[in-house]
Amino acid sequence: MTTLNRTLGEIARDLPGATGIFHQYKLDFCCGGDITLEAAAAKRGVDGAMIAASLDALRERSQAADSLAGAPNEELIEHILNRFHDVHREQLPELIRLAQRVERVHGNRPDCPAGLAAQLENMLAELESHMAKEEQILFPMIARGMAGMAAAPVAVMRHEHDDHGAALEGVLALTNDITLPADACNTWRALYLGLATFRDDLMEHIHLENNVLFNRIDGRMGGADRG
Template sequence: MSPQTWLETASEEELIEHILNRYHDTHREQLPEMIRLAQRVERVHGSHPDCPAGLSAHLEAMQEDLENHMAKEEQILFPMITRGISGMARGPISIMRNEHEDHSAALARLGVLTNNLALPEEACGTWRKLYEDIAVFQADLAAHIALENSVLFARIDGLTA
């Protein structure tokens, strides 16, 4: 079964389980390591003109925002959906969509801070690993947001079958 077919045929419960395992758990693993790497790059290469100054603070803010967002989904929204209380879920979904816009803006800010992940030629292994990890995180978070907005939330909002 293709991933697209699975998305179309999966139940809300299956989608939520996928979101929790594939994205929530993954983000909780990704962010602490990226923060650690960013702190090291900023400490060691702070005088370099391409050093992503402020990156670790931005990642820490993203971690806090994402953790708060995911907790609301896990403790409030997803239980409402799995219990079939879809009508009441529309209010929290509206809030989650607004927060998704904030997360997308935070992703754009990552691009600014890292010069779109452009590494200087002499970048060390830590700097390279940091940017590799950020690229994966950016793709994961964008896919996570798209799955929730375009599939799960769209179903609850009555926008899709």
Template sequence: MNLTNLPLGQLARDIPGASAVLHRHKLDFCCHGDASLMAAATAKGLDPNAIASQLSALQARTDQATPEEQTSNEALIEHILTRFHDVHREQLPELIRLAQRVERVHSKHPRCPSGLGAHLENMQNELESHMQKEEQILFPMIARGITGMAAAPVSVMRNEHEDHGAALAEIHSLTFNLTLPEGACNTWRALYLGLTELENDLMEHIHLENNVLFHRVDGLLGGAQRG
């Protein structure tokens, strides 16, 4: 099988450890998981065959299904709620506090992430609204097997995931790609460390929903398979 022709989302879903490889190469397997490895790597000036070789090595290590594939919808939803929804609700208030402090204390520094606090507040509001819609509407539908009615909310959630991906990109723009200036204080260091953790968590969160949970709904509906 030529892995370069497969969608990023499918690779991340089906090959244990693939998400780490794709993330290392800054290939978006969560919000734009429909793109093939060939197209995504080529667009970034990367060698798709070299990346495919790395993924093939991972694939050769196991013939077993990934844990996500072995998990029921109910268990997967519970994992998403406890590992990601609850965690995001803890992460963002602290990151907002740290960002506001850095902006206040270091406002004259040329590398100050001006506007980051306000951006994170907006991101918190958008993410909270998104998670509530999943918790109150979509996830109960999926857990109860009401897949027909779940199709429209799934489409909305996927679109909102793209907005979250854009919000992560804006963090990089505001922070000079999360690059700390020389002699950065501990607050600044804690902020960028926390932002890195948020990015990793949110990407994995979106991946599990788009490429695993929602992918199952697509299959039950008999619609086009999405990566």
């Protein structure tokens, strides 16, 4: 059964954090919890597919966190490379293309996310630089058990993560928190659905590095080395 076909009550019961997403879209999972997400979204006039994607990403994050918290460093690094580095390199060029098209076609509308393509281009450049430093310098050091030498690069990566978070806030500001206009075209819908997925992926990416892998290097919150 897909997320769209499950009731709000079931989702709220089974997925920690789902109620926050429901509150964001003003979906009644309490008294109205016996209707499907698809029906509730249609009734409210919001994009059910986008909400389902956010819920699915939340579920994946929860499952990934459970399974990876105790994984060895090498396994965690491999997951980060495959699940996030490779994926971001696919996501952002397509999002830039979609944003350029939306801005070109709908630039005369006040709700058009003007400047979004440029913001995403900057994010891609910054992420590429950041990921290259991790792939070429930091991750090999961690994999070789050079925790002492890795502490300084980790501090730099944490700072750059803060910059990525600020850039993501800029995307949210330009898109009204990725809220679609009621009459949005298919390209606009595809753009915002992709942005929601990218937002969730980037947040999970940063979380796994900052709060799991990097904690093992710099000892924050009692992190222990798992080389």
